[in-house]
Amino acid sequence: MSFAASSLLRWRQSSAHNRLSARFHAHLPTTSSSIAAFSTTAPSFFQCAAVNLNRDSSKGNFNSSSTSSNPCDNDKNKKRTGSASALFASASAILTSASIASSSSSADKPKLLSTMPPAAATPNHSKVVIIGSGPAGHTAAVYLARANLNPVMFEGMMANGFAPGGQLTTTTDVENYPGFPEGIMGGEMMDKFREQSVRFGTVIHTETIGKVDLTSQPFKLWREGEENKEQPTDTANSVIIATGASAKRMHLPGEETYWQAGISACAVCDGAVPIFRNKPLAVVGGGDSAAEEAVYLTKYASHVYVLVRRDKLRASKVMAARLSNHPKVTILYNTIPVEVKGDGKLLKSIVLQDTVTKENRTMDANGLFYAIGHVPATALFKGQLDLDEDGYIKTVPGSTETNIPGVFAAGDVQDKRYRQAVTSAGTGCMAALDSERWLEEHFPDQH
Amino acid sequence: MVKTIESREEYEKILSSNKKVVIQWSAIWCSHCKAIAPKLAQFDHDYEDITFIKVDIDDLLDVSEEAGLRAMPTIHFFHNGEKFDELVGADDTKLLEHINNLAAAPIA
Numbered sequence: 371m372s373f374a375a376s377s378l379l380r381w382r383q384s385s386a387h388n389r390l391s392a393r394f395h396a397h398l399p400t401t402s403s404s405i406a407a408f409s410t411t412a413p414s415f416f417q418c419a420a421v422n423l424n425r426d427s428s429k430g431n432f433n434s435s436s437t438s439s440n441p442c443d444n445d446k447n448k449k450r451t452g453s454a455s456a457l458f459a460s461a462s463a464i465l466t467s468a469s470i471a472s473s474s475s476s477a478d479k480p481k482l483l484s485t486m487p488p489a490a491a492t493p494n495h496s497k498v499v500i501i502g503s504g505p506a507g508h509t510a511a512v513y514l515a516r517a518n519l520n521p522v523m524f525e526g527m528m529a530n531g532f533a534p535g536g537q538l539t540t541t542t543d544v545e546n547y548p549g550f551p552e553g554i555m556g557g558e559m560m561d562k563f564r565e566q567s568v569r570f571g572t573v574i575h576t577e578t579i580g581k582v583d584l585t586s587q588p589f590k591l592w593r594e595g596e597e598n599k600e601q602p603t604d605t606a607n608s609v610i611i612a613t614g615a616s617a618k619r620m621h622l623p624g625e626e627t628y629w630q631a632g633i634s635a636c637a638v639c640d641g642a643v644p645i646f647r648n649k650p651l652a653v654v655g656g657g658d659s660a661a662e663e664a665v666y667l668t669k670y671a672s673h674v675y676v677l678v679r680r681d682k683l684r685a686s687k688v689m690a691a692r693l694s695n696h697p698k699v700t701i702l703y704n705t706i707p708v709e710v711k712g713d714g715k716l717l718k719s720i721v722l723q724d725t726v727t728k729e730n731r732t733m734d735a736n737g738l739f740y741a742i743g744h745v746p747a748t749a750l751f752k753g754q755l756d757l758d759e760d761g762y763i764k765t766v767p768g769s770t771e772t773n774i775p776g777v778f779a780a781g782d783v784q785d786k787r788y789r790q791a792v793t794s795a796g797t798g799c800m801a802a803l804d805s806e807r808w809l810e811e812h813f814p815d816q817h
Numbered sequence: 818m819v820k821t822i823e824s825r826e827e828y829e830k831i832l833s834s835n836k837k838v839v840i841q842w843s844a845i846w847c848s849h850c851k852a853i854a855p856k857l858a859q860f861d862h863d864y865e866d867i868t869f870i871k872v873d874i875d876d877l878l879d880v881s882e883e884a885g886l887r888a889m890p891t892i893h894f895f896h897n898g899e900k901f902d903e904l905v906g907a908d909d910t911k912l913l914e915h916i917n918n919l920a921a922a923p924i925a
Contacts, residue, residue, distance in 0.1 A: 504879050642875060644886055
């Protein structure tokens with residue numbers, strides 16, 4: 371076998387490992403009886419697998435590097451994921467042979483096992499699936515997990531351009547979420563939310579849902595990459611949509627050329643790159659996000675210009691003051707960008723327009739950061755769920771119910787008015803309780 | 818996890834002593850970098866002939882300045898000491914493509 375082909379094969383084997391392990395995760399709650407049946411033959415084995423599963427789901431299905439006391443550490447020969455993969459492979463082999471009665475002599479060779487067709491040709495079924503991993507998604511997960519409903523969450527793999535955790539992963543200090551008197555970094559906060567979800571048993575897949583069919587029971591979901599398959603990858607009796615919103619861009623003339631080459635929608639992600647060091651940068655927007663990003667960028671920029679469409683900021687008084695008082699910040703009111711220019715490789719200047727006089731002028735800038743709000747992530751649900759004119763999911767006021775019984779929406783995806791981390795967490799809880807009650811009524815035998 | 822480079826010397830040594838190197842330019846605040854890190858760790862494990870390293874651009878400012886970074890994450894693919902390919906943004910499908918291209922490149 372050629373070198374390249376063997377590398378490819380190794381990749382295929384281990385990504386099939388992960389698919390197997392993902393299915394193993396999903397099966398674990400519903401096939402606990404079959405695990406118990408096998409526990410007499412390999413007790414420490416399944417303890418091992420169960421512990422590893424939990425750890426792995428907290429690390430997004432990859433390397434488990436914990437060395438805390440657990441039955442698995444007895445075998446000293448294991449090398450990093452080698453051990454976890456081998457365990458999954460072997461554990462899957464036992465479950466597979468139990469449920470499908472296919473004999474596999476490759477059970478003793480973990481590597482080869484993964485070239486078997488995936489054990490579950492049928493979709494993974496859950497009582498409830500959560501799509502989204504921001505504060506709404508995780509709060510729903512904690513409540514549902516504690517209600518022993520074994521929720522499965524799809525936290526997304528760069529879904530809508532966000533890392534798992536959602537919009538908060540692109541902010542630095544969060545100072546207005548109650549419980550953190552010293553403030554907390556957005557990314558850290560989402561790590562804690564995730565930890566809590568996992569602690570109570572939420573199964574989390576670091577994958578994006580690419581397609582759904584909510585028109586009949588059970589609800590059908592397709593993971594990204596598998597949308598063309600007739601069979602969904604996953605099904606659920608209840609779905610909580612907590613997909614949040616994605617950053618708005620203006621799509622100015624020149625933007626395609628300089629996107630990610632000076633133009634960005636995430637100051638915190640990109641601000642630190644060398645092309646912005648000690649250079650003039652611009653932030654578009656007048657709210658708290660814009661203010662926060664502008665202050666953040668002052669660490670790197672020579673100067674930060676905040677382009678505000680109106681004659682005043684929308685930001686909270688505290689943020690507005692911080693901005694106005696900052697020596698490295700200039701707020702340009704009644705100003706919008708209308709074009710971006712550069713040398714073909716990097717952004718060099720922005721054409722600004724005065725919204726009152728309509729006059730244009732050009733400003734040197736090496737970076738342009740959008741902080742102008744978000745668009746709810748609802749493309750997946752068009753034609754199935756009722757959306758308002760701005761694309762937000764319509765919910766019955768005072769609840770998280772959508773037009774489809776069993777489907778609930780929480781967080782920014784259904785909230786045009788408040789859009790705060792804490793209100794999202796609140797509606798996440800409401801969605802969990804709504805879903806729990808609905809399941810009790812419509813699928814009581816699953817409790 | 819992928820090895821983090823601590824100094825310019827280490828960086829240059831790795832590039833000169835390994836035929837195929839994948840470098841992730843990363844930063845603490847970069848959530849997209851964190852999102853793509855598990856994939857890189859997996860590839861590090863799977864592709865034995867490719868060396869994977871990570872550089873924190875705030876820690877190694879001079880080295881990262883020379884890299885010509887525009888946005889984060891940026892991943893560079895080096896072959897025989899020269900930059901072979903580049904990926905900007907946390908796209909795992911494209912990442913796999915680039916890695917396979919590097920894997921297929923001749924060792925000479």
